[in-house]
Amino acid sequence: EDKVVQSPLSLVVHEGDTVTLNCSYEVTNFRSLLWYKQEKKAPTFLFMLTSSGIEKKSGRLSSILDKKELFSILNITATQTGDSAIYLCVLPDNAGNMLTFGGGTRLMVKP
């Protein structure tokens, strides 16, 4: 059974800080790893990672995958209050339909 573990469970930082969110996983057949941000409503897509060592970047957010050590990290630099959310690490199954969700990291950014 595929498994996704995220750490820390929650994090409180101040604006301007840099944070690193961790995701470790166990999977039978790796297809991809996804990161989502969930505020009060629906999860919104951040990154899809398929290859080790290649950083994906979008503004202040970046993510990288290590398929040998079975983990991924999500970095957020110069955090803002709008970054406050739950960040989800997600593994699709072999067909891309069944998603295994990590428990999420709840990030709170204080002014």
Next chain:
Amino acid sequence: NAGVTQTPKFRVLKTGQSMTLLCAQDMNHEYMYWYRQDPGMGLRLIHYSVGEGTTAKGEVPDGYNVSRLKKQNFLLGLESAAPSQTSVYFCASRASGTSTDTQYFGPGTRLTVL
């Protein structure tokens, strides 16, 4: 381009009543999904569809039925609502192909069953 939309946004039902939730997407995606999210828990897959006219069970299908008569729409039905079905329901869609695992989520429907 509205993406994924859901109707209604909120609904309150009495135990035993039935209702249908509508999901629509305008991205021409092949795959569509229904999830539920309970407080403090992750999303759980109820049913999904890999194309028009097809449906399949997810992790928690009991008490729900689905239909995909048109490619752009995916309906979730509750035949006889129970308080345990109080939840937030999310619909999602995904394009076909091995390089497109991203599921795009609708805004959610908050359902309360009394």
